[in-house]
Amino acid sequence: EAGVAQSPRxxxxxxxxxxxxxxxxxxxxxxxxxxxxxxxxxxxxxxQFQNNGVVDDSQLPKDRFSAERLKGVDSTxxxxxxxxxxxxxxxxxxxPGQGWNTIYFGEGSWLTVV
Amino acid sequence: KNxxxxxxxxxIILEGKNCTLQCNYTVSPFSNLRWYKQxxxxxxxxxxxxxxxxxxxxxxxxxxxxxxxxxxxSLHITASQLSDSASYICVVSKxxxxxxxxxxxxxxxxxL
Numbered sequence: 001e002a003g004v005a006q007s008p009r010x011x012x013x014x015x016x017x018x019x020x021x022x023x024x025x026x027x028x029x030x031x032x033x034x035x036x037x038x039x040x041x042x043x044x045x046x047x048q049f050q051n052n053g054v055v056d057d058s059q060l061p062k063d064r065f066s067a068e069r070l071k072g073v074d075s076t077x078x079x080x081x082x083x084x085x086x087x088x089x090x091x092x093x094x095x096p097g098q099g100w101n102t103i104y105f106g107e108g109s110w111l112t113v114v
Numbered sequence: 115k116n117x118x119x120x121x122x123x124x125x126i127i128l129e130g131k132n133c134t135l136q137c138n139y140t141v142s143p144f145s146n147l148r149w150y151k152q153x154x155x156x157x158x159x160x161x162x163x164x165x166x167x168x169x170x171x172x173x174x175x176x177x178x179x180x181x182x183x184x185x186x187x188s189l190h191i192t193a194s195q196l197s198d199s200a201s202y203i204c205v206v207s208k209x210x211x212x213x214x215x216x217x218x219x220x221x222x223x224x225x226l
Contacts, residue, residue: 042205042219043158091158093157102163103214105157105158
């Protein structure tokens, strides 16, 4: 079974530039998550989708971050403009549904803002 | 405030030895508790998931315990291997959904 796919794996940008990360969840998984993990910390939920609807985006900095999940499958997370404090690993994860299903994480997209 | 605290922050043990990692939480209402292993540069991988009615759950050399009364969990690793070197993250789910609160992890290093 293919896992959660993310790209790019690594990205270095200058502050005020924009960046986009792509995620392809496990086939058939209705729930998709984007997490931000700063070095030395646990992941922090940015946004949760159920199919193509947003369930929770309470911690998404909406002035600079946006995410979409068109057609309820792939998802894109965009940051514009980036700040130095956005340097982190952006983890995409998916699960079969809500409730206490196991959540499967991708390998992450490492962002460095200089 | 819903929190998950882990101890120790880091740990170094010799290969073949056992170790126990601790997790205390204040998340309420409690739904389930998960332990994840995160290798450096990789995404977290699920080890165990337990509901309030489960006291212990094993996955190979990993055994997790849960005391829902004291809101404590532990992860015991038996006969450690070099490949066990990773960050172990305790995650507590609130309510009936997948709203997760992550601990900051215990960084384990297994040496020869």
